Amino acid sequence: MNAPQTTNRAHLDAFWMPFTANRQFKADPRLLASAAGMHYTAVDGRSVLDGTAGLWCVNAGHGRKEISEAVGKQLATLDFAPTFQMGHPLAFDFATRLAEIAPGGLDRIFFTNSGSESVDTALKIAIAYQRAIGQGTRTRLLGRERGYHGVGFGGISVGGIVNNRRVFPQVPGSDHLRHTLDIPRNGFSRGVPEYGIELAEDLERLVALHGAETIAALIIEPVAGSTGVILPPKGYLERIRAICDKYGIVLIFDEVISGFGRLGTPFAVDYFGVVPDLVTAAKGLTNGVVPMGAVFSSRKIHDALMVGPENAIELFHGYTYSGNPAACAAGLATLDIYAREGLLTRGAELASYWEDAMHSLKGLPNVIDIRNIGLVAGIELQSRDGAPGTRAYDVFVDCFKTGLLTRVTGDIIALSPPLIVEKSHIDTIVSVLGDALKRAA
Numbered sequence: 001m002n003a004p005q006t007t008n009r010a011h012l013d014a015f016w017m018p019f020t021a022n023r024q025f026k027a028d029p030r031l032l033a034s035a036a037g038m039h040y041t042a043v044d045g046r047s048v049l050d051g052t053a054g055l056w057c058v059n060a061g062h063g064r065k066e067i068s069e070a071v072g073k074q075l076a077t078l079d080f081a082p083t084f085q086m087g088h089p090l091a092f093d094f095a096t097r098l099a100e101i102a103p104g105g106l107d108r109i110f111f112t113n114s115g116s117e118s119v120d121t122a123l124k125i126a127i128a129y130q131r132a133i134g135q136g137t138r139t140r141l142l143g144r145e146r147g148y149h150g151v152g153f154g155g156i157s158v159g160g161i162v163n164n165r166r167v168f169p170q171v172p173g174s175d176h177l178r179h180t181l182d183i184p185r186n187g188f189s190r191g192v193p194e195y196g197i198e199l200a201e202d203l204e205r206l207v208a209l210h211g212a213e214t215i216a217a218l219i220i221e222p223v224a225g226s227t228g229v230i231l232p233p234k235g236y237l238e239r240i241r242a243i244c245d246k247y248g249i250v251l252i253f254d255e256v257i258s259g260f261g262r263l264g265t266p267f268a269v270d271y272f273g274v275v276p277d278l279v280t281a282a283k284g285l286t287n288g289v290v291p292m293g294a295v296f297s298s299r300k301i302h303d304a305l306m307v308g309p310e311n312a313i314e315l316f317h318g319y320t321y322s323g324n325p326a327a328c329a330a331g332l333a334t335l336d337i338y339a340r341e342g343l344l345t346r347g348a349e350l351a352s353y354w355e356d357a358m359h360s361l362k363g364l365p366n367v368i369d370i371r372n373i374g375l376v377a378g379i380e381l382q383s384r385d386g387a388p389g390t391r392a393y394d395v396f397v398d399c400f401k402t403g404l405l406t407r408v409t410g411d412i413i414a415l416s417p418p419l420i421v422e423k424s425h426i427d428t429i430v431s432v433l434g435d436a437l438k439r440a441a
């Protein structure tokens with residue numbers, strides 16, 4: 001199997017790893033060989049509890065036979081079919097099934113292959129829509145500080161992580177709202193924090209600065225995941241929606257992480273009861289098994305583009321693999337599992353146990369904030385002087401060696417287990433992480 005590879009370091013050179021400190025990793029690699037249910041098995045045979053659903057995507061847990069069998073069967077039946085001026089039944093079946101659970105009734109669905117592509121697709125749809133309704137001057141794209149929207153040029157432009165764009169140019173005209181993390185006022189909040197609704201007024205400031213007639217869209221994560229689990233203050237999303245309505249700005253929720261049950265509801269839209277115009281998704285869409293993303297669109301936006309001569313392509317956009325047959329098969333099987341096992345709402349049943357467990361880490365060395373919602377948590381650590389990120393990284397490596405996969409961003413440890421998690425797994429997460437935090441003191 002894979003085991004000999006770990007002893008042969010030269011074997012690791014060819015793969016230029018994404019979002020990885022390549023030289024550091026290859027000096028002391030962490031390799032996973034197999035997975036089932038809530039656990040990975042490392043190449044040295046150790047069992048590692050998956051505290052992060054892979055990369056926020058394996059919501060139904062690992063090794064689901066129903067999905068692999070559906071994919072295998074599909075590959076043997078119809079391996080590839082174009083969806084440009086052609087079609088195949090599964091893409092329509094999958095879109096129809098997704099429409100049934102679509103966030104906020106946004107039931108027109110465009111397929112992509114990743115979260116980044118969903119984001120760039122949604123931004124382009126928003127600009128095309130504005131033009132279609134006679135608002136062609138609206139091309140400016142707004143995002144928010146500490147937002148993560150993938151790595152396409154659109155996504156990094158509206159994203160608010162400086163390292164993602166320090167060396168890359170941005171789409172002209174993009175700008176950002178302030179983020180909503182406020183530890184002095186909201187530290188150790190349980191669930192949605194109390195203070196900060198006024199931060200939504202930042203959108204008024206950007207409208208005054210740029211002019212509404214230049215702004216096409218605002219994209220935000222209802223709950224920011226990758227930048228350390230940052231929650232919207234009470235009333236914030238409602239206020240953002242109202243300001244977008246006031247100025248004709250298309251509102252996009254990026255639900256690449258929060259979609260498919262992460263918060264204990266099918267989508268964050270359902271959790272907060274605020275409906276945007278477009279929703280981006282990926283990850284849990286296929287349980288992470290086959291790369292796929294989707295954009296959920298309102299009929300208002302979709303229908304505004306279905307104009308002109310019938311033989312004209314309405315949106316000049318798409319990917320070779322939009323609606324790929326194997327991805328659709330994986331997605332349909334995933335939806336079956338979610339429905340049968342009630343996984344899209346299971347997080348709600350476990351949320352208070354999860355919350356208590358996560359907040360039991362309060363008081364451990366260097367823990368300066370704990371944030372949680374649904375089955376997500378962020379544990380923020382005091383950075384070491386002059387060495388930001390190293391403390392959380394040490395905790396991450398320690399946890400991996402003692403049998404728990406976590407995710408680290410800066411000095412924040414993020415947790416988001418598969419939605420099949422049991423209370424006993426939550427207890428293990430707390431005890432392994434707690435010990436690692438003590439050792440990193």
Ligand SMILES: Cc1ncc(COP(=O)(O)O)c(C=O)c1O
Pocket residue numbers: 113114115116117119148149150151221225226254255256257282283
């Ligand atoms: C909110 C959000 N948007 C977009 C992306 C990008 O997704 P992908 O890595 O599939 O391109 C991510 C990935 O973590 C994400 O969290």
